[in-house]
Amino acid sequence: MSDKNIQEIKKFNRFYTRVMGLFNLYTDKSxxxxxxxxxxxxxNSRENCTAAFLSNYFSIDKSxxxxxxxxxxxEGLITKEISKExxxxxxxxxxxxxxxxxxxxxxxxxxxxxxxxxxxxxxxIDILIxxxxxxxxxxxxxxxx
Amino acid sequence: MSDKNIQEIKKFNRFYTRVMGLFNLYTDKSxxxxxxxxxxxxxNSRENCTAAFLSNYFSIDKSxxxxxxxxxxxEGLITKEISKExxxxxxxxxxxxxxxxxxxxxxxxxxxxxxxxxxxxxxxIDILIxxxxxxxxxxxxxxxx
DNA sequence: AAATATAGTTGACAAAATCAACTATTAATC
DNA sequence: GATTAATAGTTGATTTTGTCAACTATATTT
Numbered sequence: 239m240s241d242k243n244i245q246e247i248k249k250f251n252r253f254y255t256r257v258m259g260l261f262n263l264y265t266d267k268s269x270x271x272x273x274x275x276x277x278x279x280x281x282n283s284r285e286n287c288t289a290a291f292l293s294n295y296f297s298i299d300k301s302x303x304x305x306x307x308x309x310x311x312x313e314g315l316i317t318k319e320i321s322k323e324x325x326x327x328x329x330x331x332x333x334x335x336x337x338x339x340x341x342x343x344x345x346x347x348x349x350x351x352x353x354x355x356x357x358x359x360x361x362x363i364d365i366l367i368x369x370x371x372x373x374x375x376x377x378x379x380x381x382x383x
Numbered sequence: 384m385s386d387k388n389i390q391e392i393k394k395f396n397r398f399y400t401r402v403m404g405l406f407n408l409y410t411d412k413s414x415x416x417x418x419x420x421x422x423x424x425x426x427n428s429r430e431n432c433t434a435a436f437l438s439n440y441f442s443i444d445k446s447x448x449x450x451x452x453x454x455x456x457x458e459g460l461i462t463k464e465i466s467k468e469x470x471x472x473x474x475x476x477x478x479x480x481x482x483x484x485x486x487x488x489x490x491x492x493x494x495x496x497x498x499x500x501x502x503x504x505x506x507x508i509d510i511l512i513x514x515x516x517x518x519x520x521x522x523x524x525x526x527x528x
Numbered sequence: 529a530a531a532t533a534t535a536g537t538t539g540a541c542a543a544a545a546t547c548a549a550c551t552a553t554t555a556a557t558c
Numbered sequence: 559g560a561t562t563a564a565t566a567g568t569t570g571a572t573t574t575t576g577t578c579a580a581c582t583a584t585a586t587t588t
Contacts, residue, residue, distance in 0.1 A: 243512055247496045248489075250515035252421060254399055257522060259442055271544075276397060290566055297404055302545055304568055326553045326566040344393075351392050358521060366521045367388055369514035370395035376503060376511045377402060416575080435535055447576055449537055471535040471584045 261350045268343060273298070274306060275347070278332065278340045281316060286329040288321075315339055406495045413488060418443070419451060420492070423477065423485045426461060431474040460484055 270278070273296070280295065281287045293303040307330065310316045315336035318328040332340065355363060415423070418441070425440065426432045438448040452475065455461045460481035463473040477485065500508060 241493075243500075243508055244493050244496050246512050246515060247500070248492055250519060251403060251492075251496075252424070253519050253522075255403060255417070255421065256441065258396060258400060272400070273544085276400065279397070288566080293566095296401065299546060300567070301547080301569075304566095305545095308568085324554065324566085328567075347393055347396075348386075348389050351389050351396075354522070355388075355392070357524075362521050363388055365517055367391050369517040369521075370391060372510055372514040373518075374395060374398050376507050376514075377398075377499070379502075418575085433535080438535095444577060445536070446538080446578080449535095450576095453537085469535085469585070473536075 257354070261354045268346060270339075270343060274310075275340075275343045277303075277306060278310070278315065278336065278343065281330045282332050282337065282340055286321070288327050288329060290327070310336070402499070406499045413491060415484075415488060419455075420485075420488045422448075422451060423455070423460065423481065423488065426475045427477050427482065427485055431466070433472050433474060435472070455481070 268275070276296065277292055280292060284291070289300065289303050289307055292298065292307075293300040298306075307316065307318070311318060313335075314333055317331050317333055319331065321327040321329055355366070358366070413420070421441065422437055425437060429436070434445065434448050434452055437443065437452075438445040443451075452461065452463070456463060458480075459478055462476050462478055464476065466472040466474055500511070503511070
């Protein structure tokens with residue numbers, strides 16, 4: 239692999255790290271961190287999501303994950319339900335409050351994205367979206383759990 | 384702006400957040416955090432870099448930045464030099480040790496990027512790089528300090 | 529000269545994350 | 559089928575990361 243390519247990818251990583259820092263998606267003025275928002279999102283998206291899955295998926299220590307989940311439960315955002323097949327595992331589900339909290343975080347994130355791209359001409363946005371889709375497609379192995 | 388586009392960008396943000404988490408660029412098995420690595424990188428890249436610049440550039444609280452810099456100084460990675468034009472400001476410079484530390488962090492990051500893209504065919508990599516360049520170009524307003 | 533603004537520091541604190549030890553349960557091996 | 563190993567999740571202790579407000583020193587504005 240050419241070193242030039244590696245350098246270019248690293249440059250993009252630095253760039254995009256900062257983009258996400260500046261538009262701290264989900265996070266600003268919210269009592270929930272970006273990590274917590276992403277976790278809520280996954281709990282909502284997956285049938286029978288578990289702490290072990292989330293811990294592995296986000297490479298977050300299971301003890302920390304346990305505390306985040308405990309916190310969500312205490313706040314009334316989620317419920318835990320012990321699996322019938324395996325009594326060690328707990329399926330996670332958003333409550334009504336959890337769903338509406340996630341929605342408000344998601345709306346905030348949408349607002350931030352709008353700010354991020356405001357003023358960019360339509361055809362540039364199309365290129366942006368295409369590029370983002372390409373990157374995901376090419377790196378999608380990562381999506382495998 | 385179409386909601387579909389917003390959703391697609393948010394999806395990419397979630398995706399790439401995780402990519403960066405998994406390949407925690409710079410960071411793994413290193414005594415320096417990703418933030419610290421990025422700061423060292425900037426100090427090295429900019430003439431007369433200052434704490435105020437870094438604080439603003441990365442949206443990091445100036446008190447925290449002050450401590451990170453103090454830590455670098457204590458470790459012998461940087462030196463501070465009071466500006467002649469304005470005695471409030473301190474120009475930051477990497478020492479030899481700072482440079483070699485940054486190099487070793489950068490090598491580690493390169494290794495991680497290689498792992499990230501290994502097995503991806505050449506022409507896909509080209510698309511990946513092009514896409515990354517497009518995104519940077521389109522969002523580059525952000526780079527303005 | 530006085531008021532404001534900026535660069536950086538410090539103390540106190542809070543939030544985020546890690547590590548190791550632990551319980552409970554299930555799966556694998558003898 | 560008993561023993562061992564593995565997995566899901568929890569808890570306590572601790573460290574790292576980040577925030578907030580007050581402060582000093584210098585520079586800029588009025």
